[in-house]
Amino acid sequence: MEKITINSVAKHAGVSKKTVSRVLNNEANVSDATREKVLAAFKELDYKPNPIARGLANNRSFIIGCLYDNPSKSYITRVQTGALAACQEQQYNLLIHPCELRGQALLDNIDTLLHTSQLDGIVLTPPFSDQKPLVDFLKAKKIPYSRVASVLLEDDSISIGSNDGYAAYEITKLLISLGHTEIAFIKGHPDHSATEQRLLGYKQALEESGLPFKESLIDEGNFSYHSGEDSARRILNLTPRPSAVFASNDYMAAAVLKVASQLKLSVPHDLSIAGFDNAPIARHIWPGLTTIAQPVEQMTHIAVTKLIEQIKNPELENYQENLPARLITRESTGPYRSS
Amino acid sequence: MEKITINSVAKHAGVSKKTVSRVLNNEANVSDATREKVLAAFKELDYKPNPIARGLANNRSFIIGCLYDNPSKSYITRVQTGALAACQEQQYNLLIHPCELRGQALLDNIDTLLHTSQLDGIVLTPPFSDQKPLVDFLKAKKIPYSRVASVLLEDDSISIGSNDGYAAYEITKLLISLGHTEIAFIKGHPDHSATEQRLLGYKQALEESGLPFKESLIDEGNFSYHSGEDSARRILNLTPRPSAVFASNDYMAAAVLKVASQLKLSVPHDLSIAGFDNAPIARHIWPGLTTIAQPVEQMTHIAVTKLIEQIKNPELENYQENLPARLITRESTGPYRSS
């Protein structure tokens, strides 16, 4: 069978290919009768426009790039799900680009990506979304981008956030309401702005409840399970031992649970544990983790949708939105008991 | 700044654009002197060929599609990692396409994908890689494809496998060598051919050791954590209670561990548990899971590399390879003790 192109359709419908193009792009200035004829031809010939030809004529690729560097597979999958849905709705393709923030020559890497894949736009996920040099680079190159981030900058870019600080505040408040006063905190990776936000929420909850902030209860993690194990060993050997631990993500919280088990501590009887992210592991371990669920898919979906809208219409003003997170209470947190 | 195209390079180097094209594609029949001149021009102008224009002229997109439908995020990520690496090595882009095997009109979905994204080829991961109708469809459409699969068909397609049956045999043998005779088995999702392969390996190990195969010890799962919980509740209430459980993947094995904890059974003292896949959860829970590690990234890498080679040279004969899996022993398995 021969190839069905815009020319076949034009011939079949008895119009010029420019007219076919108009119908294809939903342009005005086509009479209803003509439009009908062309649409009928589309159906009869089972015509599918060639996006490559379209791209060349338009100087567009209809491809959005998605940048990430995250140890959590479930987070990545959620980002992809949201981005993919938005792309499909608008007939765009999604190109995934995992890469290391700390890798050499990030900007070179991105520059090459932009050229070789001819991206029309790029969506930045944490920690890239908080990288000033990267954002400036894209701005200078005039590449449309949008950010899925934990902080809304006073930037003029498209950013979709979720209030990490407030969520951390809420979960700390929960621990306090259960009677805990010695609450350890495990920090995340310093490259992520969420790390600082979550710590701020923790501090604020303590302060509001009149509890002292103790530097000795703060431990450095980096979001990995392994770092959580190390932190847990240090924290659970403190005297007095904290009665609760709030880890900045669920992997580290799961590691705390493991170390607690090894130390024969019963959770939540001897120790309450809270995490962040609602990763699958939060419900795959026992006891399940009390944690924070963010609407990651939805955030990414909006970020990509707005990005494509801006690509189609560069005049569009920028868009910022903060979506709410949700506290999920499971079995890993319980009332304080003196030991 | 103006755009650098093949014309700019041709002018700069003082040759025709056809000659530039030859250098670009590493074709023969270019004098060394000319080649040098052109290469120098590439550098001086920082020329990057436009893949879209190339694609249109070639009737190629330089895009490979990756099809998957898998509940395990870590598996998906591993597949993507391998596929992405292979694509980048050969200057291809990767398009991810999660979709439901059981969804309505799979073939329509794929047909649309092929057209709207202009894929040059497609890599099938389980369970798609075992779908005869899908494979036949691609063959009829003459779309190059390759399979990452648990079974090598006597098919003429590119397939990269790993011997699931043998791995399941090995892990069952391990349990038997530890003294277990009542070993329950939780099956995976029926759509995956791995499900049957793993059961076969289990059976073979029993048989070889002179142990009877008991239908009552086999439970239906579907690879999800939830199904593992259900199976575990049934299995751990059997009389006599099995002293070991081999679950067809790690999520179900983790669920068995959870149910065992709830029933106050100590692992591995009262119950040994083995999984499959070496998912992150296998080392994130305590005790860690004895399991099987397959070289998923490597399998996918080879599958995509061979696919692209075949796209570039359709004369190439098909390629089949089986990679070995590896048994990983952790704390969840131990010697049999009578209760």
Next chain:
DNA sequence: CTGAAAGCGCTTACAG
């Protein structure tokens, strides 16, 4: 409301 021309940045024949 409709169309003929030129062009997007490359490559495939075809000449020489």
Next chain:
DNA sequence: CTGAAAGCGCTTACAG
């Protein structure tokens, strides 16, 4: 070994 022409399947000006 090198190049001028035509074309890939669309779209953007420009006319009418």
